[in-house]
Amino acid sequence: MSTLLRQLPQVDALLGTPGMASLLSAYSRQEVADALRAALEALRRDVKAGHLTELPDFGGAAFSDGLAETIETARRPNLRPAINATGIIIHTNLGRARLAPEALAAVQAAGADHSNLELDLDTGRRGSRYAHVEQLICELTGAEAALVVNNCAAAVLLSLMATAQGRKVVASRGELIEIGGAFRLPDVIQQSGAILKEVGATNKTRAKDYEEAIDPDAAVLLKSHTSNYQIVGFTHAPKREDLAALAHATGTILMEDLGSGVLVDLSPYGLQDEPVVSDVLKSGVDIVMFSGDKLLGGPQCGIIAGRADIIRRLKTHPLCRAVRIDKLSLAALEATLRLYRAPHDPFRSVPVLRAISQSIDDVRARADRLAAALMASGFDDTRSVSSEAFVGGGSLPQKHLESHAVSVVAPHHSPDALAAALRKAQPPVIGMIREGRFVMDVRTLTDDEVIKVVDAFCGLQIR
Ligand SMILES: *Cc1c(COP(=O)(O)O)cnc(C)c1O
DSSP: OOOHHHOOOOOOOOOSSSHHHHHHHHOHHHHHHHHHHHHHHHHHHHHHHHHOSSSOOTTTTTHHHHHHHHHHHHOOSSSSOEEESEEEOOOOGGGSSSSOOHHHHHHHHHHSOOOOTOOTTTTTSSOOOOOOHHHHHHHHOOSSSEESSSSSSHHHHHHHHHTTSSSSEEEEGGGOBBOOOOBBHHHHHHHTTTEEEEEEESSOOOOOHHHHHHHHTTEEEEEEEOTTTTSSSSOBBBHHHHHHHHHHHOOEEEEEEETTBBBOOOOOGOOOOOOOHHHHHHTTOSEEEEEESHHHHHHHSSSEEEEEEEEEHHSSHHHHHTBBHHHHHHHHHHHHHHSOOOOOOHHHHSHHHHHHHHOHHHHHHHHHHHHHHHHTOOSSSSEEEEEEEESSSOOOOOEEEEEEEEEEEETTOOHHHHHHHTTTSSSOOEEEEEEEEEEEEEETOOOHHHHHHHHHHHSSOOO
């Protein structure tokens, strides 16, 4: 062992050998030196662990190919595109909504050039970044005024801080949600400096429960979308109209955290339960908050829409500056919102809505194409099967979309090993394991991605 350790060369000595010449012409000296150092360290570890009885040929092609691979891996961005074959359209771990090309172009333009972000081009004076989207949001939701912040969590925190700090927030026990990523409504209320007054029971809360909790200290009646669970059976929740009447009679504010927030009616696609923002505001809710990168199909941001006097208070609150939206997201948001008005049809132009509204025939045809291509590539045990896709992103937890999937068993791979190997592909392919088979739902794939999935399978080390 000690002989082998002594035979390990120095990085600088190896750099000068002829075997390194082609690497040094393709990569920087620093990159080659870093890769060499890592390779020598790994060898030292293997020797010490007794895994190695002889050192590799440092002048050989195998060794320099290994270094090239190390360098290529180090050059690859950590955050990179992945293929979502989970059938969950808005998947938080996979980056939620894809942006439309129009939104990407807007990001490119806002990032590459200076802009009128906070400059009023008419007067030459300082303008507001919010002005670029406020009118559009009002037009699409029927709100009097709107504000956009970093995300929906920030929107909820800001709204509570600016309206209820030191005062009571009345909320139903059936709606005290946790949505993951440590966003628990009771904790957010506490952080805002407001005092939570829970009313009702887990399954039933009546308008009267809210009414009895309202005293001069009460500032807000808070409703929230139970985005990732549903209470079914013996249940009751008051109508928004009734809570609005109560709020307005008592001088409190009716606020609703919608979470996903959808601008268009999804009931033609079997998704009746997601409340449309304009309907919620019409029913008398004073302000609503929702995410930009869920059903809206835009960038990460949080939209607050509703009564002008309340939005004004939010805009002048010190926290507003701390949670403001950045210009790239703002650019993507404006472009996405424009896809909801003429001449566009959002169900064609917004990728999230396109994935939802895509016909089952189109989805099945894509699955059949992928299955045929995999079989032609030697994956004989491949099937095109029906499956269930989900909207995800804190909306419609119980509702699935009819979908189609490709289910594969690869020779020489357990389902887990296949899933792991495909996660290492470029781009990574993320699917599911069902009943001992690797399953890819194709409702979340584009036609281009079908080709990439086939490439990923063809690139598997052992087939
Ligand atoms: C998703 C969600 C949030 C948080 O939204 P982000 O934009 O991720 O901050 C808040 N409330 C509800 C009900 C949600 O579904």
